[in-house]
Amino acid sequence: xxxxxxVAALAKRLPRxxxxxxxxxxxxxxxxxxxxxxxxxxHFRRAERTxxxxxxxxxxxxxxxxxxxxxxxxxxxxxxxxxxxxxxxWVAGFYDxxxxxxxxxxxxxxxxxxxxxxxxxxxxxxxxTAPKGQALRRDRARPGDLIYVxxxxxxxxxxxxxxxxxxxxxxxxxxxxCMDLSDGLSLDLHRLAVASRVAADLHTxxxxxxxxxxxxxxxxxxxxxLFTLPPGAKPPRLTHAIGRILxxxxxxxxxxxxxxxxxGHDHFRSQPHPRTP
Amino acid sequence: xxxxxxVAALAKRLPRxxxxxxxxxxxxxxxxxxxxxxxxxxHFRRAERTxxxxxxxxxxxxxxxxxxxxxxxxxxxxxxxxxxxxxxxWVAGFYDxxxxxxxxxxxxxxxxxxxxxxxxxxxxxxxxTAPKGQALRRDRARPGDLIYVxxxxxxxxxxxxxxxxxxxxxxxxxxxxCMDLSDGLSLDLHRLAVASRVAADLHTxxxxxxxxxxxxxxxxxxxxxLFTLPPGAKPPRLTHAIGRILxxxxxxxxxxxxxxxxxGHDHFRSQPHPRTP
Numbered sequence: 104x105x106x107x108x109x110v111a112a113l114a115k116r117l118p119r120x121x122x123x124x125x126x127x128x129x130x131x132x133x134x135x136x137x138x139x140x141x142x143x144x145x146h147f148r149r150a151e152r153t154x155x156x157x158x159x160x161x162x163x164x165x166x167x168x169x170x171x172x173x174x175x176x177x178x179x180x181x182x183x184x185x186x187x188x189x190x191x192x193w194v195a196g197f198y199d200x201x202x203x204x205x206x207x208x209x210x211x212x213x214x215x216x217x218x219x220x221x222x223x224x225x226x227x228x229x230x231x232t233a234p235k236g237q238a239l240r241r242d243r244a245r246p247g248d249l250i251y252v253x254x255x256x257x258x259x260x261x262x263x264x265x266x267x268x269x270x271x272x273x274x275x276x277x278x279x280x281c282m283d284l285s286d287g288l289s290l291d292l293h294r295l296a297v298a299s300r301v302a303a304d305l306h307t308x309x310x311x312x313x314x315x316x317x318x319x320x321x322x323x324x325x326x327x328x329l330f331t332l333p334p335g336a337k338p339p340r341l342t343h344a345i346g347r348i349l350x351x352x353x354x355x356x357x358x359x360x361x362x363x364x365x366x367g368h369d370h371f372r373s374q375p376h377p378r379t380p
Numbered sequence: 381x382x383x384x385x386x387v388a389a390l391a392k393r394l395p396r397x398x399x400x401x402x403x404x405x406x407x408x409x410x411x412x413x414x415x416x417x418x419x420x421x422x423h424f425r426r427a428e429r430t431x432x433x434x435x436x437x438x439x440x441x442x443x444x445x446x447x448x449x450x451x452x453x454x455x456x457x458x459x460x461x462x463x464x465x466x467x468x469x470w471v472a473g474f475y476d477x478x479x480x481x482x483x484x485x486x487x488x489x490x491x492x493x494x495x496x497x498x499x500x501x502x503x504x505x506x507x508x509t510a511p512k513g514q515a516l517r518r519d520r521a522r523p524g525d526l527i528y529v530x531x532x533x534x535x536x537x538x539x540x541x542x543x544x545x546x547x548x549x550x551x552x553x554x555x556x557x558c559m560d561l562s563d564g565l566s567l568d569l570h571r572l573a574v575a576s577r578v579a580a581d582l583h584t585x586x587x588x589x590x591x592x593x594x595x596x597x598x599x600x601x602x603x604x605x606l607f608t609l610p611p612g613a614k615p616p617r618l619t620h621a622i623g624r625i626l627x628x629x630x631x632x633x634x635x636x637x638x639x640x641x642x643x644g645h646d647h648f649r650s651q652p653h654p655r656t657p
Contacts, residue, residue, distance in 0.1 A: 109471060109494050116475065117489050125490035127455055129509075130407020138457040138505060140495040145461075178404055180415040182459075182503040184422075194386060198393065212394050213402035216503070217386050218417040226459040226493070226503035228415060232406075 121298065123168035123282055124231070126238050133238055135231040137168035143223040149188070152261070154196030155203075157225070159262050162201045164285070165229040166208060166265035167326045171283040173239040173274025174231035176210040176267065181227050184220030197225075208267055239274050239281035239330070242298035248279050248331040250303060250346040251338055256288055257314025259324035266328045272339050273330055281330040286323040293356050293365035295329065302351030305358045309343040320358070321366045398575065400445035400559055401508070403515050410515055412508040414445035420500040426465070429538070431473030432480075434502065436539050439478045441562070442506040443485060443542035444603045448560040450516040450551025451508035453487040453544065458504050461497030474502075485544055516551050516558035516607070519575035525556050525608040525625040527580060528615055533565055534591025536601035543605045549616050550607055558607040563600040570633050570642035572606065579628030582635045586620040597635070598643045 124135035141161040143149055149157075162179060169176045181201065185194065205212055210229065244250075253266050266283070273281055280299055284291050288308065296303045308319040331348055332338055356363045401412035418438040420426055426434075439456060446453045458478065462471065482489055487506065521527075530543050543560070550558055557576060561568050565585065573580045585596040608625055609615055633640045 109468065112468065112472065113475065113492070116479065117492075125455070125457075127488075127490060129454075130409070132407070134455075134507075136455060136457055136491050136507070138459050138491055138493050138503070140459045140461055140493045140503075142461050142495045142497050144498075145496045177406075178402070178411075178413060180402075180413055180505050182415050182417045182505075184417055184419055184501055191386065191389065195389065198390065202393065211404075213404060214413050214415055215390070215394075216415050216417045218419045218501075219422045220419050220501060221421075221498045224461055224495075224497060224501045226415070226417075226505075228457050228459075228503075228505040230411075230413070230507060 122240050123171040124174065128235065132232040133235055135169055135172050135174045135233055135238060136228065137165050138226060138228040139164040139168070141225045149223065154193045155200030156261060158197035158200030159204050161225040161227045162204050163263060163265050165227045166210070166267060167283040167285070169229055169231040170265050170267045170270035171239065171281050171328060172233060173237070173270045173281065174233040175271065176208050176229050176231040178211050178213045178230045179205060179227055181212060181215040181225065183215065184218045184224040186220055186223055189223055208265070233274070237274055239270065239278055241280050241282045241295045244280035244295060244299035244301055244331040244348045246301055246348055246350040247334050248348040249334060249344050250348060251330050251332065251342045251344055252284065252309065253327040253342050255309040255311040256284065256325050256327065257318030257322050258311035259326060263326040265326065269328055269339060273328070276332070276336065276339070278330045278332055281328055284325045284327050284329050287321045287366070288329065289320045289356060289363050290365040291329055293354050296356060297354035300353040302349040302353070302355040302357070303346060304349055304360065305346035305356070305363070307345055309345065320363060399517050400448040401451065405512065409509040410512055412446055412449050412451045412510055412515060413505065414442050415503060415505040416441040416445070418502045426500065431470045432477030433538060435474035435477030436481050438502040438504045439481050440540060440542050442504045443487070443544060444560040444562070446506055446508040447542050447544045447547035448516065448558050448605060449510060450514070450547045450558065451510040452548065453485050453506050453508040455488050455490045455507045456482060456504055458489060458492040458502065460492065461495045461501040463497050463500055466500055485542065510551065514551055516547065516555055518557050518559045518572045521557040521572060521576035521578055521608040521625045523578055523625055523627040524611050526611060526621050527582070527623040527625060528607050528609065528619045528621055529561065529586065530604040530619050532586040532588040533561065533602045533604065534595030534599050535588035536603060540603040542603065546605055546616060550605070553609070553613065553616070555607045555609055558605055561602045561604045561606050564598045564643070565606065566597045566633060566640050567642040568606055570631050573633060574631035577630040579626040579630070579632040579634070580623060581626055581637065582623035582633070582640070584622055586622065597640060
């Protein structure tokens with residue numbers, strides 16, 4: 104069973120599942136909730152990463168979900184299941200990496216839990232806020248909108264910077280849809296197009312140095328923002344127009360008219376990509 | 381390294397850690413955050429539990445933390461790391477158990493994540509609310525207060541009922557402190573006494589059928605509420621007065637004057653208790 108199939112089955116029972124974060128009206132703002140697992144030998148190998156690198160990324164992935172909604176991250180909880188090799192010093196290093204990133208984005212770590220485990224497993228929940236009704240979503244792209252990404256693709260950095268300032272700017276700018284590129288452009292754009300019941304045609308893919316077109320289309324873990332703007336809207340600096348939203352078969356993604364098969368990264372099924380630097 | 385040592389080291393860096401939930405002022409109410417891990421072969425063995433039992437308990441433990449603060453649970457996120465044996469059917473059963481309990485307590489599952497793993501690991505975060513400044517804490521017990529528990533101890537049920545209604549009643553009643561009994565009376569009362577900088581003398585321990593005094597004092601996983609009321613306050617029905625808060629060495633727990641060594645359940649260090657029915 105793939106993660107897509109599991110999520111599809113659940114989405115019928117849990118209506119808020121679908122965007123990068125759940126949007127919950129409460130008090131003067133909307134609350135945004137997201138949670139992300141980082142598992143040894145699925146998402147990383149311990150020989151290749153410092154404790155601080157693991158802590159950084161465990162939080163960065165959830166912050167990226169908040170960025171995709173145009174939200175402001177506020178509070179985080181951290182659950183850590185620790186195998187015998189994870190010493191107190193390792194845990195301190197993990198929190199060094201995590202807390203430094205949290206401080207950069209004024210996010211407070213408010214709680215956590217520890218357990219023993221066979222393999223290191225970190226789950227980081229972030230709760231953020233957005234002005235009422237204004238969080239960016241992936242189901243509002245309209246035919247004619249231009250499609251953008253926030254940076255070159257195909258060579259995701261381990262310590263990527265969550266695009267929080269850009270997400271907030273896009274919310275103010277009236278972006279019609281937004282999501283973060285965690286699983287590869289072809290799969291993530293397909294999801295956005297399914298949610299918005301539109302088709303999408305790419306005309307270019309900005310590639311990171313050393314990345315192939317296939318990397319740029321299908322490799323996950325870039326954590327750039329994928330978003331749409333109405334025609335005529337001025338895009339933020341350093342973003343790249345890559346295509347256009349079309350009326351058409353919901354979810355269909357083409358590249359200069361030729362069909363692109365959604366073939367991104369499914370953490371549930373696949374090994375971590377060996378080349379993430 | 382024990383969980384106690386890990387948490388103690390972290391508490392210096394993360395000031396909100398200490399109660400069953402973090403209390404965060406926001407909007408018209410306070411938000412309460414808690415997260416709890418449930419790990420195969422640490423907290424349960426799969427041969428002994430149905431998927432629905434595991435889902436029930438994964439959520440119940442976090443709800444119990446909300447109960448301990450006198451809060452109302454509102455939203456939950458669920459992260460599931462799944463080993464190869466966990467089929468789609470197992471995952472559906474897990475959610476059956478979890479969602480049924482969530483519905484009972486009007487808690488909405490708003491998000492989640494999946495990953496592969498070696499052993500099944502569930503992390504359930506619950507965010508609840510409490511009226512501003514009124515959440516129950518463990519650091520406000522005062523000399524002279526009477527100590528209570530919400531039920532007989534020593535034989536925790538796997539599908540225990542989180543004491544949410546009682547917690548809210550205690551908040552309205554002006555309980556001076558409250559926490560849930562997850563790790564055994566001796567250890568949890570010690571923690572409450574440390575936080576409140578008081579000593580505690582027990583005069584009785586209500587025992588569940590078949591439980592020894594040692595079970596009642598030291599065995600974890602009862603998930604009853606431990607709370608204190610000012611002298612003269614009328615306790616809720618079906619609760620048991622078990623002792624009194626004293627001026628004295630902070631954290632000292634005695635039983636009719638004889639010292640009780642805090643010796644509860646540390647999930648980080650120990651095996652699951654073999655007798656939880």
